[in-house]
Amino acid sequence: MPHYKLTYFNLRGRAEIIRYLFAFSGIKYEDHRIEQADWPKIKPTIPFGKIPILEVDGVTLHQSLAIARYLAKETGLAGQTPLEQALVDAIVDTIDDFMSMFPWGEKNQDVKVM
Template identity: 55%
Template sequence: MTCSAAGMLPYKLIYFNMRGRAELSRYILACAEIPFQDDRVEWKDWPSLKPSFPLQQLPVLEVEGVELNQSLAIARFFAKEAGLAGNSRLEEAQADALVESLNDFTLLIPWREEDQALKKQKIDELFDCYMPKLLSFLEKHLRDRDWLVGNAMTWADLYWHVCFTTCSVLRPGFASQSPGLSALIDRVGSIPQLARWIQDRPASEF
């Protein structure tokens, strides 16, 4: 069960009031029903809070008096805590590689581009040139299995769902020609505790 109220919870995940780069960790925590404090920073408050965080960036995880930054490091920590990192060292490496491959695409999205025409052009180029290669790679990797790695769900499957949700806002139907990956979206989304999180989380475009 997740929790956004302050209290004696072991994990405090700090991020903006959006899905963004903290949502993978939230997915993992929701799936494993690990309680955490979902601390959301409003944009108006960020300038005054920014200097107090490592590298002046979010997300940040506070645990046992330690501040951990970098979104994938935080998510990997939770994946291991939740038993979603992979069932062997090789599976862990495979899941890591898939997560990094998905993350490479999200990092290319020109979020900070202010020229809207140029931003659209860059996004179109990403979806027309890069995304087909990524989808082909993932579809071939998945083959006829239920999950991307081994015989059980890992954080790579969860990150595909996170990325799919974001990319669907930018290019609806972008994965419609990838039946295995589309089925994986349905499979992940039907996990009861994750479905509850998705239904109850604060609404945001990204």
């Protein structure tokens, strides 16, 4: 079994679908959560300066949907046929569309209220 280390902020956001896949599949992983105050120091050490990242036996994957698709394939949740895989991809992309509707990173409270 590979060693998995997920790195993201100490909140749900873009890493939550990855955590759901781990939980649903019963796979143990290291859930490394960083605080916002530590991000400026950590950011230069992260590929492309974006999180979440998933380390798999020392190999770093980035992009939340790429990580989710990888885990879905590893756990047999990605579908057995091309049509099933397309249906799963559609679900993942719909969740991503839904996530994009929320102003997660918005600093202006007036915008968040809308």
